[in-house]
Amino acid sequence: GQQVMQIPQYQHVQEGEDFTTYCNSSTTLSNIQWYKQRPGGHPVFLIQLVKSGEVKKQKRLTFQFGEAKKNSSLHITATQTTDVGTYFCGVDYKLSFGAGTTVTVRA
Amino acid sequence: DSGVTQTPKHLITATGQRVTLRCSPRSGDLSVYWYQQSLDQGLQFLIQYYNGEERAKGNILERFSAQQFPDLHSELNLSSLELGDSALYFCASSGGTGRSEAFFGQGTRLTVV
Numbered sequence: 120g121q122q123v124m125q126i127p128q129y130q131h132v133q134e135g136e137d138f139t140t141y142c143n144s145s146t147t148l149s150n151i152q153w154y155k156q157r158p159g160g161h162p163v164f165l166i167q168l169v170k171s172g173e174v175k176k177q178k179r180l181t182f183q184f185g186e187a188k189k190n191s192s193l194h195i196t197a198t199q200t201t202d203v204g205t206y207f208c209g210v211d212y213k214l215s216f217g218a219g220t221t222v223t224v225r226a
Numbered sequence: 227d228s229g230v231t232q233t234p235k236h237l238i239t240a241t242g243q244r245v246t247l248r249c250s251p252r253s254g255d256l257s258v259y260w261y262q263q264s265l266d267q268g269l270q271f272l273i274q275y276y277n278g279e280e281r282a283k284g285n286i287l288e289r290f291s292a293q294q295f296p297d298l299h300s301e302l303n304l305s306s307l308e309l310g311d312s313a314l315y316f317c318a319s320s321g322g323t324g325r326s327e328a329f330f331g332q333g334t335r336l337t338v339v
Contacts, residue, residue, distance in 0.1 A: 150325050161228070161316060161330040162269065169325075207269060213282035214259055214318070214328055218268035 123210050125217035132198045133225050139194045140220040142208035151191045152209040153182060156219070162207060200224050229253065232317050232331035240339055244305040247334045251298055251319030257281070258300040259328065260292055261316040269316065275300055307338045 124143045132138050142151065150169045154162040166175055168184035168191060175182045179202075181194040195202055205219040229252035239245055251258050260272040271284035275294035286292075289307075294300045304311060314333045320326040 152327070154328075161332055162318075163228075163330070164327045167325070167327065209328070212325070213271060213274045213284070214320075215271045215284065216261075216269040 123208060123215060123217040125206075125208060125220050127220060128218060130220055130222045131225065132202075132222060134198055134200065136198055137194065137196045138198060138222070139192055140206055140222075142191045142193075142210075142217055144189045144210060146189070148188050148210050149212075150210070151184060152214070153191075153193055154207045154209060154216075155204050156207065157204040160204075165206075195222075198222075198224055200226060228329040228331065230317060230319050230329050230331035232315075232334050234334060235332065236335045236337075238337045238339060239307060241307055241309060243307050243338075244303065245307065245336065247302040247304070247315055247317075247336075249300045249302070249317030249319075249331060251300070251317075252329050255319035255321050255329070256298065257320045257326075257328075258294055258298070259318040259320075260286075260300070260302050261318065262313045263316060263333075264313040267313075272302070304336070309338050312336055312338045 122145045152167045153165040156162045172186045173184040179196045183192045205221045207216045207219045209216045231250040233248045256277045258275045261269040272286040273292050274282040292302045316333045318328040318330045320328040
């Protein structure tokens with residue numbers, strides 16, 4: 120079945136620094152979605168990528184879909200305390216999620 | 227407000243008991259997904275329904291079952307509860323099947339004592 124690996128599992132970032140989290144699949148994906156879950160909250164949709172090599176930006180967040188459509192990345196620049204939370208990638212028609220990357224920020 | 231309503235918000239019950247979690251999807255959404263999130267764990271996919279029909283099953287225990295009714299609301303039934311079933315259970319809905327933005331409810335916190 121579909122397996123999605125997210126790395127790293129934890130990311131401790133100094134405020135103002137950049138970081139990247141990755142989502143890797145064992146099979147080719149038709150699309151990938153990214154969600155953010157704040158501590159104590161529920162997952163909230165961020166973006167969907169569909170095309171090979173697609174890049175989308177949302178302010179300080181840059182999302183990329185790999186050329187082979189087997190991996191994706193989320194890059195955050197100039198990390199802020201508001202970026203704290205867990206970022207999940209979701210794949211497949213049944214919306215299976217990776218284990219997530221939990222981000223903490225040092226002020 | 228995501229438009230997805232889950233009830234109850236909190237539930238405390240004893241081992242061996244049975245509970246029912248309810249989910250009302252966003253108006254017009256045909257797909258309902260159920261997930262289990264244990265402490266500091268990811269979102270474990272349990273089951274998906276689309277327009278009343280079971281569409282996909284994940285790692286759902288035989289003690290767990292679900293259904294989606296004609297009005298599209300869904301219920302997740304958990305029976306013979308064990309301590310390890312304590313978790314946050316999320317319901318999500320979307321217009322389609324995995325290629326549409328999914329909206330999550332606030333979750334039901336289940337504590338088995």
